[in-house]
Amino acid sequence: MSNGWAIVTGGARRLGKSIALELASAGYDLIIHYNSSHAEAEATCAEIQALGREAWAYSADLRDVAAIEAMFAAIETRCGTLAVLVNSAADFPRTPVGSVRIEEWDSLMAINQRAPFFCAQAAATLMAEHGVIVNIADVGGEVPWPSFVPYGMTKAAIIMMTRGLALALAPKIRVGAVGPGVALLPDGWHEDSNALNKIPLKRLGVPEDIAKAVRFIVEAPYFTGETIFVDGGRRWA
Known part of the structure; x- marks a missing residue:
């Protein structure tokens, strides 16, 4: 028996894929949103079907x-209702102050900040009682990183959006967020031993750590409006 349909934006690969597989294990059918990762999206769907x-x-x-509006219209046509939205799609560009171009700024704000709001707004119209929206924030939304200032701004906005939507959509829909620490290094990056030494648990996170926190929010009926930081204690070190 299905718990209903869930959509994970950016669900084809990396963290989004882990979240999608965790929700499938929890009994949800999945819509895997992707931008250009077609082969990865189909492979993830195959794993879920398995x-x-x-x-x-x-x-x-x-x-x-x-x-975004067309995507949720297609979901309504095919699925009828929606149980869960996970806003996972995001960009993480290095943007040192003094080098930021307006094109980079607009693109980052559009995918990291504007898109999650409009996805949530559209998803809410398809949700019956007990719908859940989970936003992927970041430790960078609270801890300033000098080379990623615009990125941190977008994630700070996600934390505030989570609080506002939780109030606006209650009691029908719950809204929470997960703020990963170092859970999955960007493509082309290598493990930073200095960063590892600053994590009290002395290990980098893995995508499954974040996926389990998402599942907790989805399954916790009295949880709304809060952000769970999953960073091995890094914020306090």
Whole structure:
């Protein structure tokens, strides 16, 4: 028996894929949103189907609000209702102050900040009682990183958006957020031993750590409006 349909934006690969597989294990059927990772999205759907759940992939550029609206219209047509939205899609560019171009700024704000809000707004119209929205924030939304100031701004906005949506959508829909620490290094990066030494638990996180926190929020009926930071204690070190 299915617990309903869940959509994970950026669900084809990396952290989004881990979240999608965790939700499938929890009994949800999945919509895997992707932008250009078609092969990875289909492979993720196949893994979900192997777990006995339904899955289908949908491509959309979330920088385009019209594309977001079209995606949720397609979900309504195919699925009817939606149980869970996980806003996972995001960019993480290094943007040292003094070198930021307006094109980079607009693109980052569109995918990291504007898209999650419009996805949440559209998803809420498809949710019955007990719908859940989970936003992927970041430790960088609270801890300033000099080379990633615009990125940190977008994640700080996600934390505040989570609080505001939790109030606006209660009691029908719960809204929470997960703030990862170093859980999955960007493509092309190598493990930073200095960063590792600053983590009290003395290990980097793995995507499954974040996915389990997402599942907790989805399954915790009295949880709303809060952000869970999953960083091995790094914020306090």
